[in-house]
Amino acid sequence: MTTTALAQQVRVLAAPGHRHDEILTPAALDFVGTLVEAFEPRRRDLLKERHRQALRLASGAPLGFPMVTAAVRADPGWRVAPPAPGLADRRVEITGPPDRRTAVDALTSGAQVWTADFEDATAPRWDNVVGGQLTLLDAVGQRLGLTPSEGVATVVVRPRGWHLDEEHLEFGGRPVPAALVDFGLYFFHCARRQIDAGRGPYFCLPKLENRYEARLWNDVFVLAQGLLGIPRGTVRATVPVETITAAFEMEEILYELREHGAGLGAGRSDYLFSLIRTFGHRTDFLLPDRARVTPTAPFLRACADLLVRTCHRRGAHAVGRLSARVPGGGPAADEAASGAVRLEKEREAEDGFDGSRVAHPAMVPVCRDAFDRVLGDRPHQLDRTRDDVEVTPTELLSVRRTSGPPTPDGVRTAVAVTLRYYAAWLRGEGAVVLDGLMADAATAETARVQLWQWLRHRVVDRETVTRLLADELAALGATYPWAPVDDIRALFERTALAQELPRFFTPDAYARHLVRQA
Numbered sequence: 001m002t003t004t005a006l007a008q009q010v011r012v013l014a015a016p017g018h019r020h021d022e023i024l025t026p027a028a029l030d031f032v033g034t035l036v037e038a039f040e041p042r043r044r045d046l047l048k049e050r051h052r053q054a055l056r057l058a059s060g061a062p063l064g065f066p067m068v069t070a071a072v073r074a075d076p077g078w079r080v081a082p083p084a085p086g087l088a089d090r091r092v093e094i095t096g097p098p099d100r101r102t103a104v105d106a107l108t109s110g111a112q113v114w115t116a117d118f119e120d121a122t123a124p125r126w127d128n129v130v131g132g133q134l135t136l137l138d139a140v141g142q143r144l145g146l147t148p149s150e151g152v153a154t155v156v157v158r159p160r161g162w163h164l165d166e167e168h169l170e171f172g173g174r175p176v177p178a179a180l181v182d183f184g185l186y187f188f189h190c191a192r193r194q195i196d197a198g199r200g201p202y203f204c205l206p207k208l209e210n211r212y213e214a215r216l217w218n219d220v221f222v223l224a225q226g227l228l229g230i231p232r233g234t235v236r237a238t239v240p241v242e243t244i245t246a247a248f249e250m251e252e253i254l255y256e257l258r259e260h261g262a263g264l265g266a267g268r269s270d271y272l273f274s275l276i277r278t279f280g281h282r283t284d285f286l287l288p289d290r291a292r293v294t295p296t297a298p299f300l301r302a303c304a305d306l307l308v309r310t311c312h313r314r315g316a317h318a319v320g321r322l323s324a325r326v327p328g329g330g331p332a333a334d335e336a337a338s339g340a341v342r343l344e345k346e347r348e349a350e351d352g353f354d355g356s357r358v359a360h361p362a363m364v365p366v367c368r369d370a371f372d373r374v375l376g377d378r379p380h381q382l383d384r385t386r387d388d389v390e391v392t393p394t395e396l397l398s399v400r401r402t403s404g405p406p407t408p409d410g411v412r413t414a415v416a417v418t419l420r421y422y423a424a425w426l427r428g429e430g431a432v433v434l435d436g437l438m439a440d441a442a443t444a445e446t447a448r449v450q451l452w453q454w455l456r457h458r459v460v461d462r463e464t465v466t467r468l469l470a471d472e473l474a475a476l477g478a479t480y481p482w483a484p485v486d487d488i489r490a491l492f493e494r495t496a497l498a499q500e501l502p503r504f505f506t507p508d509a510y511a512r513h514l515v516r517q518a
């Protein structure tokens with residue numbers, strides 16, 4: 001590694017765990033330190049800009065396609081990098097936390113891609129963070145007992161978002177940005193191995209809000225590749241469109257990342273979460289029960305159509321939404337879950353997506369069949385340019401046609417899902433099954449901001465929520481005697497009932513409960 005001497009060192013503020021020394025080597029920590037030194041001031045500025053943009057939108061500023069980048073959108077001459085090995089055919093992608101058991105099952109699930117998710121599927125307890133890196137090291141180093149290459153999915157790593165800190169590492173007296181920890185450690189240990197295997201290193205970038213955040217990632221890739229002597233343009237990154245502001249900058253995000261760009265993904269949970277976080281104060285953005293906001297809602301369809309059109313114009317893959325349905329409810333329920341996933345994936349394939357995402361191995365063949373029917377032997381359908389699509393800002397924001405108050409059952413479900421997910425997360429589990437559906441951090445974020453919105457618009461009264469809170473906490477305590485009910489209640493009160501909506505629940509819960517827990 002060619003690096004200038006660092007003025008500071010990255011310090012580890014946690015007791016050494018089993019095999020942690022394989023990941024937290026002095027060279028790897030220096031590599032992370034170099035990234036932090038180069039990019040932390042910009043990250044902090046961009047987080048402040050998120051805040052300023054939120055205030056502007058809350059005070060009525062219009063959201064539209066940016067005027068200053070009209071030339072980028074109008075220029076037909078640029079494309080993202082060509083599809084990289086292992087990412088040309090991505091008709092089925094499976095996501096999951098980077099633990100060993102998941103890794104083995106995901107890699108051999110028949111999916112083309114495994115997204116190892118440190119963001120939504122991982123509660124970032126220190127042992128999960130370092131353990132996740134060890135899983136990746138073993139996966140890439142073929143130490144999981146799998147037969148190499150044939151039939152094994154391509155690894156894509158999803159680092160935590162820009163908003164999170166990693167408190168177990170310190171640089172210059174401050175916590176290290178979690179995104180740079182997850183990215184940096186993986187890149188340092190695994191990038192060369194992935195290049196030798198001909199498949200990587202590849203990333204999925206969570207919760208981006210605008211082109212500047214994509215530019216920051218691109219600059220991180222450029223520096224990281226340079227430091228390790230890896231040719232510029234080796235990395236590939238996919239960006240799920242998980243925020244309403246990113247939906248207005250799809251072209252710009254691809255443009256910023258173009259030398260490393262691999263595609264965009266359609267969002268649902270985080271996308272709804274972002275819509276409410278951004279426009280929750282407006283009655284025309286009042287959303288009903290989450291279960292009633294299906295992918296056919298006009299504003300979600302507009303986003304999906306625009307995504308396919310944008311990607312294919314620029315030579316990038318369009319990846320469909322993650323299906324939260326998982327089996328386990330008995331034959332009839334499982335059949336219904338597969339049927340719903342089939343419908344969703346068939347629609348996406350017809351709409352021009354090149355592949356889609358599932359949360360469970362049982363849904364891999366369902367997704368594959370749906371895309372096989374449209375793609376046949378072709379790896380993708382990038383040639384389907386969707387010139388028929390013309391999406392206006394009004395259509396992206398046309399929530400009114402889907403809006404409405406919640407049902408009593410919807411309110412109870414939102415309370416229960418939030419509480420039960422908080423319980424799992426505080427225990428170190430980032431993805432669980434709740435009511436037959438996969439629940440991750442984005443699910444809980446959506447549930448808690450919906451409650452906040454319903455209370456704010458008085459379509460649900462505080463007494464009802466207080467009563468449901470007491471009922472559901474009692475049920476939680478009875479089912480899970482280990483659950484720290486008082487902590488969960490307090491977290492719920494701070495993140496769903498407060499006057500001012502906190503942007504995320506995770507930084508609060510992390511700082512109070514996960515730091516120095518393991």
Ligand SMILES: CC(=O)SCCNC(=O)CCNC(=O)[C@H](O)C(C)(C)COP(=O)(O)OP(=O)(O)OC[C@H]1O[C@@H](n2cnc3c(N)ncnc32)[C@H](O)[C@@H]1OP(=O)(O)O
Pocket residue numbers: 094095096097101102103105106117120121240322326327328358359360361431432433437438439440
């Ligand atoms: C961009 C984004 O939105 S990222 C999305 C973030 N969310 C996720 O990634 C969640 C993905 N899903 C999961 O983590 C899991 O499916 C869960 C936690 C919801 C459920 O897992 P389980 O309770 O283990 O489910 P279940 O008992 O049905 O699993 C059966 C087997 O399938 C495996 N399995 C289940 N889900 C997955 C998965 N996503 N990847 C790999 N293997 C899986 C289990 O490990 C288990 O394996 P085993 O028989 O070897 O023990």
Ligand SMILES: O=CC(=O)O
Pocket residue numbers: 240241242266267268269270271272322442
């Ligand atoms: O990953 C998708 C989402 O919206 O969350």
Ligand SMILES: [Mg+2]
Pocket residue numbers: 120240242267269270442
């Ligand atoms: Mg998400």
